[in-house]
Amino acid sequence: MSTVAPISRQIWDMKYRYKSPDGAVQERSVEDTWHRIADALAAPEQDAALWSGRFYDLLEDYKFLPAGRIIAGAGTGRKVTLFNCFVMGDIPDDLSGIFDNLKEAAVTMQQGGGIGYNFSTLRPKGAPVHGLGSDASGPLSFMDVWDSMCRTIMSAGSRRGAMMATLRCDHPDIEEFIKAKQDPGRLRMFNLSVLVTDAFMQAVKDNDAWDLSFDGTLYKTVPARDLWNDIMRSTYAFAEPGVIFIDRINQMNNLAYCETISATNPCGEQPLPPYGACLLGSVNLTRYIRDPFESTAHLDLDSLDADIRTAIRLMDNVIDISNFPLPAQAHEAEQKRRIGLGVTGLADALILCGIRYGSGDAVAATDGWLKQVSRSAYLASIDLAREKGAFPLFDKKKYLAGAHIQSLAPDIRDGISKHGIRNALVTSIAPTGTISLLADNISSGLEPVFSFTYTRNVLMPDGSRKSEEVSDYALRLFRRLKGEDTPLPDYFVDAQVLTPMDHVKMQAVVQKHVDSSISKTINCPEDISFDAFKDIYMEAFDRGCKGCTTYRPNDITGAVLETPAKTAEGNQASLPLDQPPPKPKDSFEAGGIVYMTRPLDRPGTLPGQTYKLRWPESNHAIYITLNDIIQEGRRRPFEIFINSKNIEHFAWTVALTRMISAVFRRGGDVSFVVEELKAVFDPRGGAWMQGKYVPSLLAAIGDVVETHLIRIGFLPDPAGTGEETEAHRKVAPGAPDKPLSGLLRQCPECGEASLIRSEGCNMCTSCGYSKCS
Template identity: 65%
Template sequence: MANDQTPLRSSFLAPISESIWDMKYRLKAPDGRPLDSQVEDTWRRVAKALASVETDPSIWEGRFYGALDGFRFLPAGRIVAGAGTARSVTLFNCFVMGTVEDSMGGIFDALKEAALTMQAGGGIGYDFSTLRPRGAPVKGVGADASGPLSFMDVWDAMCRTIMSAGSRRGAMMATLRCDHPDIEDFVTAKQDPARLRMFNVSVLMTDAFMEAVRADGNWDLVFDGRVFRTIRARELWDRIVRSTYDFAEPGVIFIDRINRENNLRYAETIAATNPCGEQPLPPYGACLLGSVNLARLVQDPFGPGARLDEGELRDLVAVAVRMMDNVVDLSRFPLPQQAEEARTKRRIGLGVTGLADALMTLGLRYGSPEAVDWTRATMRQVARAAYLASVDLAKEKGPFPLFDADRYLDSGTMRRMDEDVRAAVRAHGIRNALLTSIAPTGTISLYAGNVSSGIEPVFATSYTRKVLMPDGSRREEEVVDHAVALWRSLRGDADLPAQVVTAQDLAPMDHVRMQAAAQEWVDSSISKTINVPADIPFEDFRDVYQAAWDLGCKGCTTYRPNAVTGSVLSVAEPPKPAPMAEDKPLERPEELEGATYKLRWPGSEHAIYITVNDIVVDGRRQPFEVFINSKNMEHYAWTVALTRMISAVFRRGGDVTFVVEELKAVFDPRGGAWMGGRYVPSILAAIGIEIEKHLKRIGFMEQADRLVGVDGTATPVERTGKFDDAGWEEAPTADAVAAAPGAACPSCGSYEVRVQEGCLSCATCGFSRCG
């Protein structure tokens, strides 16, 4: 929670909002002392910073503050956290890096640029299609090329290194064209659990390939004009979709459609996107994001006169466009090429969030024909208002430097834009080349009162989170979806209306139709996850991708829970064994079976040895006692205390799995460590993970997630994966295994982990796999 001297303000719409603000966005001194005493100070700081680039800041500071007030306009998290702090940070979320030249010097120059960008906190996207395939000759050295995947491994190692240095993690996206000779290896690369863990991967689908799939034709795999081999297009298509069905990756990007629909197709060629896919960008392109909160613009919610305030929407969009345009001038950039790209095109990505909540309050069911029509019409209003606001900025400050009226009006979204907007652009130019995008808004949506995220459906109407109190204890609080909380405030305990649905209630095509409706008036792209049930037949799953193509989407990301990737479509507490309550502690037999595990905490000279001994009760094995030993005398007192306390709990019998949960949630204020690709917040959390591994091994806890702890010195544990230097093992699963029932958020230990908007994220603390 926020500093305990700062009471909950009425500005916050839910207790979780204050927690997110305090953890993510509240300005604090280096010693942790809050400098923003309340969220209004944060809004004032951001408004003042964004107004500072105006000729007369006093005119605009108040209007900017008004847009932020009440969580109506939500700039992306980096803007809220960084603007007005005097820190040397970028306010842009993500970047697509420069073209990777097919030479050793070019490859490692690109790697250096990636490292500098990630060090500044930016997520990055790369197209590796420019690298020659594996086995192709390398002239002058008498050797064969190792292929793009081998160099992606180098990028992957770089990202791990940046993470281990303590920087905020930025995700990476790797793309490869569907006609690259190494495409088949690329599609299946992440089925190796030790490979490319820092990447999302997507295949660049061309129009020609999609037509070849439809016609069941042949498909040439080509590099530098040479056909390496020919395969059936439909065979490659099925391989791509099957990998996604089983392993949740790769995604698909319809790259020709993206370039055809690009307002700047006369000035750039796009070959990659940012990590979540909502910003297709040219080399060195940067994405600047912000969202209008539709849930806050509904008048008479759930009432007979429920409607979206269209006038307020237009006014809010106009102010938001100006604020985001100012960020282009205010922000720092990791590389000069990124600054040049941003300032010559002034691309922004204004989108919406809270759409599903708005639909509920208007009486519309997500995915219904009425909801689809409303979404299309609303996004058209957003686009019109944004483009006209940008024209007004061009009158005042000039159009973006690469503006060419004839070619711009004949490109992308402008070809179908309303005639009055086209006339205004022709007469005055436009300040921003592209204006709209729908981004992942998981954390800022929690900050705004747990409104639904982006254009995603509501994940859960409510869930329970555990809150760490200043005295070290924990209390439980209910986190309720914004629209549901509003219904309760109006109608008390009355049953929720029929239009209140969650992601679990929807058919896959409900998702696709909503994405396509929004895409029609979004000039960039959309971050969206199409959740499908675990038992969906493969043929139906494949049809989802075909429908996304047929309906005009620019890409498609799905998530299917299964035995390999785990399930995220669950809001229940982690599975627990049947209770075996005892009235008194169990008596200790003379001999017990057990196992000892060796734990090496990074930076510690001596290993810690954890022994867990078991007892059999009614034919069922359960933990009985724990011993923790180390040569490091600094640990002696607390390891003895921990040994005695955990053993006392185990000897009472019953459901003792909460011990694991509590240990894994312990944070060390000095910082945790990255071990085996997951963040462990303290040495106590690492011990908890080892105990959890043991409980799962003996069958006391279900094997809901497949991540196994550190190497044991006396345990015949079956090994199925690969080890890193710390001795941690990852079983062969996809990244989303961390979201399986029973698995905890790697940051806070919560079980509220889910895949939305193409991103693994925690609803309790806002942790995101995408940075």
């Protein structure tokens, strides 16, 4: 472990090292972790000792990286699922069935599974509820209930649950769904994606009309192109919803003869049927590059093939040893034995071979490498079927007729015909942000390198901060082999200089060889035109992608991790081009946000405002006073006072006053306070306030705090008017044009401004925090 970057050991210790419930360390090194996993996954074998040794050899040196839940849970005896993702059952259009599904979602997330749901089965808002004489509230209202539930569930491994919600493009509530997350406090636990059909895409191209209907009833007809533009405008400004080409997913599904897919897991790489589950693992391509940075550099296909054969066996065994939150999920997994073998470190592997990501050579190399990954995976699964039997729902004639199976080499199809296949689907490209950090900070999945170097501030035991440079694996290897002063070749490109079409080309060529789907974020420049942005999605559809997710930094979505400035020659400059504002004394800076190491001093007089909050379930109003401080020409919150005549509120309002004020006085981006308050769900029920469901009194207080922060210009105005915000913003000469929140992304776990958006997830490059919604 001593040869890898310090961040790798820290990630292992924080997330994957086995510790007993009392915190006692059970593993001395990452090698102990590999032994634990190898022993656990070899248990189903007749010769467990033999396969434990082979599995250990595969895991050693990070050649193969099981998904994080396997690394953290296998062999620990904990009652957790080793599966990363689930799609829940179809939601029946009745209240009892809806809340039965809510319960199943809570149980699944409690054991550590991310979930996907298709809400298209619920009748639209305003539709009659027969027998009750009332109107339906629509799928969005029930998504709010799911969102509140998810906020209260801490899933296994101390990670909050992640959810994906999908809605068909012909559902009558699709227009509301598209705009749902434009309310900054709504559906924060969900990723949203529109299920786009081939017929809709053709209607967009032909500028035809498009019907919105439910259960045979036509509710509305809209121009298809207008609806498409609504989707594009929302994702252009708010990064959601994503787009899933659902017909293509079902047409290319190996199991089209026995299942219909209408939802995906939270990151989109696993389209799954009702109660579908999938486990994930990735081959580290950097470990198979021979003669790096030489003219003879190449990927060792023979070694890759051999290790994939072992990896497929390892993953197949996970199905037999894992817990499942629900019996229906266990049954689905056992009947189809779906797995998702993928790759990580692709961008670094290309660099090691002297190939520029996104170039024609990169597309050609990736095509060859992924074709071999697919070939090896299918042949391994065929061999397992010969030894252990095909998956129970295997139907030779129907399976071989599948569109993806027909694209495979003749000898693979012949093998399936003779022996069957152990796993119905075998390949997928999953998010690998945290495990890529674990594996010596290699590039993640099929994504380009986000930044070759950055600085993270490490909290030391004495409370001080130590600056530590984190560099990409390929860069460190180049420096070690070629010297510290050798100029970087032009194939060292990062996400900042690539075009969106570079991303699309790479996603499309990988999709050819993946039977499930791909977790991929197409990074776009902030100044990309709307028409050019729309072209990305149309190009992705035309090139055969199964979905498309973009990220464009702006005042609403926030910028991602800031990297050192670059000179005209592309080298990192020693100083930023613009002189930064002076930092307060006793502070440190991370990614442009100033964090305080001691509280700000309180002036004698502070500007502020008092708000009256009337909670429907309380006999007395609550008065909330927020006072502000002027710091470097910017007005920012400094303290809060919460008062009520209701004696039942006294203790917790005092505690809340002290805690929030302490956070405000430390400086930095404190907007997370709003999100945390609005996330609180009261199991006794919330209340409707001004036409909006508020899940708890604390959430209502969060709304008040948010309103205040918008008024003083600390948060952007979601209505886009900017009138009051601008008036409060101009509190002193030289005040910034933009509020602090939204310009930078702060990690909710470590506080560093180091969140990047990659593979559909927010991932912290400082502490390894990952959240896929």
